[in-house]
Amino acid sequence: MCARRRDAEGTAATRASRRAELLSAIAGVFADRGYAATTVREAAEAAGILGGSLYYHFDSKESMVDEILSTFLGEMWADYEEVLSSGLDAPQTLRALVHSSFRSIEKHRAAVVIYQNESRYLAQAERFQYLTASQERFERTWKGVLEQGVAEGAFRADLNTGLIYRFIRDTVWVAATWYRPDGKFDAEEIARQYLAMVLEGLQAD
Amino acid sequence: MCARRRDAEGTAATRASRRAELLSAIAGVFADRGYAATTVREAAEAAGILGGSLYYHFDSKESMVDEILSTFLGEMWADYEEVLSSGLDAPQTLRALVHSSFRSIEKHRAAVVIYQNESRYLAQAERFQYLTASQERFERTWKGVLEQGVAEGAFRADLNTGLIYRFIRDTVWVAATWYRPDGKFDAEEIARQYLAMVLEGLQAD
DNA sequence: CACTTATTCTAACAACTGTTTGGTAGAGTC
DNA sequence: GACTCTACCAAACAGTTGTTAGAATAAGTG
Numbered sequence: 001m002c003a004r005r006r007d008a009e010g011t012a013a014t015r016a017s018r019r020a021e022l023l024s025a026i027a028g029v030f031a032d033r034g035y036a037a038t039t040v041r042e043a044a045e046a047a048g049i050l051g052g053s054l055y056y057h058f059d060s061k062e063s064m065v066d067e068i069l070s071t072f073l074g075e076m077w078a079d080y081e082e083v084l085s086s087g088l089d090a091p092q093t094l095r096a097l098v099h100s101s102f103r104s105i106e107k108h109r110a111a112v113v114i115y116q117n118e119s120r121y122l123a124q125a126e127r128f129q130y131l132t133a134s135q136e137r138f139e140r141t142w143k144g145v146l147e148q149g150v151a152e153g154a155f156r157a158d159l160n161t162g163l164i165y166r167f168i169r170d171t172v173w174v175a176a177t178w179y180r181p182d183g184k185f186d187a188e189e190i191a192r193q194y195l196a197m198v199l200e201g202l203q204a205d
Numbered sequence: 206m207c208a209r210r211r212d213a214e215g216t217a218a219t220r221a222s223r224r225a226e227l228l229s230a231i232a233g234v235f236a237d238r239g240y241a242a243t244t245v246r247e248a249a250e251a252a253g254i255l256g257g258s259l260y261y262h263f264d265s266k267e268s269m270v271d272e273i274l275s276t277f278l279g280e281m282w283a284d285y286e287e288v289l290s291s292g293l294d295a296p297q298t299l300r301a302l303v304h305s306s307f308r309s310i311e312k313h314r315a316a317v318v319i320y321q322n323e324s325r326y327l328a329q330a331e332r333f334q335y336l337t338a339s340q341e342r343f344e345r346t347w348k349g350v351l352e353q354g355v356a357e358g359a360f361r362a363d364l365n366t367g368l369i370y371r372f373i374r375d376t377v378w379v380a381a382t383w384y385r386p387d388g389k390f391d392a393e394e395i396a397r398q399y400l401a402m403v404l405e406g407l408q409a410d
Numbered sequence: 411c412a413c414t415t416a417t418t419c420t421a422a423c424a425a426c427t428g429t430t431t432g433g434t435a436g437a438g439t440c
Numbered sequence: 441g442a443c444t445c446t447a448c449c450a451a452a453c454a455g456t457t458g459t460t461a462g463a464a465t466a467a468g469t470g
Binding site (some may be wrong): 242245246256257260265266 | 426427428429430431
């Protein structure tokens with residue numbers, strides 16, 4: 001039984017790693033051509049197998065995006081939680097969240113692009129309600145930090161936190177569409193420059 | 206012949222206005238559900254007619270997006286040109302461009318959303334090369350303003366203009382996805398708050 | 411070796427896609 | 441009233457879509 005369990009765990013592990021391998025290829029195509037515009041056959045070809053073979057690993061095309069997005073969001077929120085629970089003040093929290101976001105983009109570029117482009121369309125389905133939930137949680141989190149910063153006197157009070165939240169959210173996530181891991185800047189440098197602009201402003205003193 | 210020409214102009218005019226009417230409805234659906242995910246039948250239904258009837262007005266589904274996007278880009282660049290040719294200094298030009306952009310969003314919301322979501326996918330086709338061209342022109346324009354501002358000593362010199370350009374471009378256009386004409390803020394107010402953040406920074410003095 | 415299991419392929423399916431064709435109601439013209 | 445033109449509908453087209461079922465392959469396992 002001990003041997004059998006080890007086997008079961010072994011196959012479960014290789015199976016999971018194969019899924020991850022496939023999903024990585026699939027996510028790339030979904031990100032590049034769009035989820036709806038990509039056929040199952042194209043997605044499979046990017047993974048080196050034929051269309052029908054994907055259905056040995058996944059129930060449906062929908063469950064492929066589902067797994068891509070929920071995996072990404074799970075990891076992202078884990079990182080966010082770590083920042084939020086470490087008792088920083090508002091400006092430090094904002095800095096840490098921005099850095100964490102750009103690091104997420106570096107790690108899950110394709111997933112972020114898909115999230116960015118397709119979530120409004122996908123969220124119509126009940127299955128993807130967690131996308132809406134994540135969106136709301138995102139808004140609460142960021143607006144909370146901004147409002148706390150205003151209350152602390154660290155952020156200016158004459159700007160609407162709802163608008164600023166949207167500006168920040170958009171710029172950060174949309175960066176996934178142009179970020180290239182082999183580009184001139186890494187995630188940390190992009191985060192630094194972005195924070196310099198948003199916090200200190202573009203204007204020369 | 207004079208009467209015949211007046212007739213021809215009359216029907217051409219009503220025909221053009223009907224096209225515009227249809228395109229407005231179609232653009233709304235394309236923006237909401239995505240171009241690839243929207244069927245011709247759905248697009249037609251939003252316009253109150255049947256799928257096949259759209260082909261009396263348009264050659265193909267592709268030519269519908271084509272007309273939506275090229276009309277929008279044409280108007281947008283006309284507005285941009287007006288700003289760029291009026292001899293303002295860099296900060297004033299940046300302010301004017303941002304205002305002009307948010308006004309574009311107010312007027313062509315659906316088109317901007319489509320441009321934002323689908324242009325990378327569409328640009329693969331030769332027919333949509335002008336999307337890539339517009340993108341490049343956009344980059345030249347904005348980077349030019351930023352570099353001029355640095356040269357004038359109006360903008361800080363320690364930030365990379367390529368990155369800042371991307372941040373600004375993204376935030377401005379992505380706003381189309383959440384902007385609602387009946388919302389709390391109009392385009393001018395959104396532009397003001399955005400400029401305050403980007404130019405002066407979030408930090409309290 | 412025979413046997414099992416995991417993974418892929420082959421080939422088909424029904425539904426749906428963009429598009430075309432021929433017809434038709436109605437408004438305007440002679 | 442016959443004719444024409446515009447704008448639409450109804451019905452079909454060929455190709456593509458996501459998905460499935462069964463056969464084939466390969467890699468262990470005893």
